[in-house]
Amino acid sequence: MLLNVDNIYVSYGDFQALHGISFHVNEGEIVALLGSNGAGKTTTLKTVSGQLIQSKGSISFNGEDISQMPIYDRVKRGVIQVPEGRRLFPYLTIEENLIAGSFLKNNRMKRKENMERCYAMFPKLAERRKQQAGTLSGGEQQMVAIARGLMSNPKLLMLDEPSLGLAPIIVEGIFETIQNISRQGVTILLVEQNVSFSLEVASRIYVIESGENAMSGTGEEMRNNADLQKTYLGI
């Protein structure tokens, strides 16, 4: 197990967002967290990355308990989140965004190498590397966001709704990229509302509803079970 999330409870002030969420991710997998709007998917990711701290429960990564660690310590260990809505640094160029992604010392050393790989993966970005990130299209921004995540040498790459607000053709490209990255050995945790692509790509799937685990299964099971799909995924 690379990541083990055990029974976490998270609240925003008085509002209890997660009631005992548990799941795990094995090395090399693509795991998808699915659920409707407001189910608690983003909250879960934020807790794993350290933006939120759980009131109960624990999180371990690579055998180490990271439950109370500050964000930068988790990033050091390779827990990387690509946030919802892209969230690029608007006034930095594409290149500067990528550089920002490799801020930490050990990442800086591999910076040139990683940048070459990113530009190879996303040739469109290479052309526009000096362009301000805020001026890019949604699809381009998503590419930069993912590339930026890769610059941090992730062991676990967490993607929060990468397909949000993007045209289907672009989304196809994104999912291809995700599979590409997975093949290169990066473990992926995917949070998505777009069910059909996730079903295609994920090795295992968890469905979250109202802050709780609703159901889980392998990608295979979910893909072949139309009933499951209807009940939990509204297909």
Add this chain to the structure above:
Amino acid sequence: MAIFFQALIDGLLTGGIYACVAVGLSLSFGVMRLFNWAQGDLLMMALYMAIFLIQGTGIHPLVSILVVGPVMFVIGFFVQKFLLNPLVIRAKEREPLSVLLTTAGMSFVLSNLATFLFTSNSQSVTTPLTGRSINIASMFISTPKLIAFVVALGLTFGIQLFLQKAEWGRALRATSQDREVAQLMGMNNKLLYCLAQAIGFACLGVAGGLMSPIYAVSPSTGATFGFKTLTIVVLGGKGSVPGALLGGIIVGLVESFGGFLFSSLYAQIIVFAIFALVLFLKPNGLLSKDRG
């Protein structure tokens, strides 16, 4: 005609010093939305430090910069760490009220402490630079002001370079644009905030040293410079170092010309009026689109 150029030069040079004072506030406000209401009083503190240092040891004002600058750097670092970080780090709002209250409190403490310790009389010191000037084409260019301008220019240039090219400088810019995401890149925002504030305080320290041959200090120095500084920050746009320079020069020129055309009081009113106008029309500064 000569008088016109005299006012021009004077305003320009003074503007450099103002810029030095404002850079710190601009950084603080830009990087962490932390508006330090005590900026003017901290300048007063730095000026007292410089003046007493020179009075006590007789060193040259420019040397005092090498002492007061680093001292202020350290003070700024720890003020942020212990006083301000706790308020900013876990706050829900972008600009928590507690910051305003705390820095206003700091201002209150500093100015009153100064009044108590030094009474309302002003202190000044005579240095090898005081009163010296260069005579060019029947204009008098104050030597200490010229030196101050050059140093201030160098300082702002250096900080801008740091922000653009250095690893930690870039990190400061990233944090100012999106502090949550910056953390996701592994940037330690607590540390970065301390750094930003420390740089700002250090600039005040340098300004104090530069001003020691020129200005006298009194407990009301804080109030005098406080408002000038925030006018400059608003004019120049928060977080913008070149903006602080531009703002400083504008204010310097307005004061200089205002003083020579009307009176220094009118000049002050004009500065405030400009401040109000910019605040309402272009709150992000005259250079609005350009950031960090």
Add this chain to the structure above:
Amino acid sequence: MSKTLLKDKIAPKHILVLALLVLAFLFPQIVTQPYFIQIAITVLIYCYWSSAWNIIGGYAGQFALGNGVYIGIGAYVAVLFHQEGFGSPWIGMVLGGVISVMFAFIISKPCFKLRGTYFSLATVAFLHIVRYIILGFNSIFGMETNGGMGIMIPYTGRWQDMQFGKEGFYYVILVMLVLILVVSNVIRTSKMGYYLSAIKTNQGAASTIGINVPKYKMMAQCISAFCLALGGAVYVHFLLNVSPYDVFGYDLSLEIMIYCVIGGSGTLWGPVFGALVLGIINETLRVQLGSDIAPLASAFYGVALILIVRFAPGGLYQLGQMLINKIKGSLGKKKSETKEVSVQ
């Protein structure tokens, strides 16, 4: 409402308030030295001003740091009105209040468009602008104002000229304090107070649920400005002198805010509490250690403010409540719920 016994309607705290009121009214009769009455007057006016500021700063949550400007406007208008022979300073006082409201309206409209720090800065900017104008000119609209020297008010001792004895001023200001507390309470318990607290908590959300945010902010600001102005008018007649250093000081503006926050902004009694405690400490120190100590005491208030903001944001009022609850708890009575005060 069903028939309730009289004793059920009166809570212990009502009795406390009544007792305080009686005590306050009897104070000058018990303590007759003019010196103490003078101190009391200063303390009372600060209680009054802090309460007036509380309406915009505490209830509405709009940190208008420059509101001290209305104290000055009220003061100058009242004095000039009388000086130029237009009539009694009482009418001048009301006019000062009205003009302050006008200023508040004109100035605040653009200010309220700004958020957070910029808003506070804008209000302070106007304070400074007005102050510099008064400082800079010896006469305004043809009326002698003497710039920085200020205007001396000729002593007549007549109540028509807003001059009473020390005791008189004490009672006048006490009545004003009571009135503003009544007004504050009415606001607090009315629909307006409800809206203001929603605006204070989250302006955006308040507007989405249909609250007319600009209207209520403006109302709070105008009430605050009006009351501050009245206080200014009365107080300068006590001082028999009005000068920009006294009434247009940024320090004064800051002080009334500090007393309000240290006491507990957003509560009814907080500002009074703050001004009372700090005012008394101030004067005691001054008596014991001489007036040179005043800035040191002020420095301590600054420290107190910083500590309170960090550790007890509800001010002395919150500390008092916590203390009372602790006492109640240890006396075995049912523990009253300690409200969680959100740390800012």
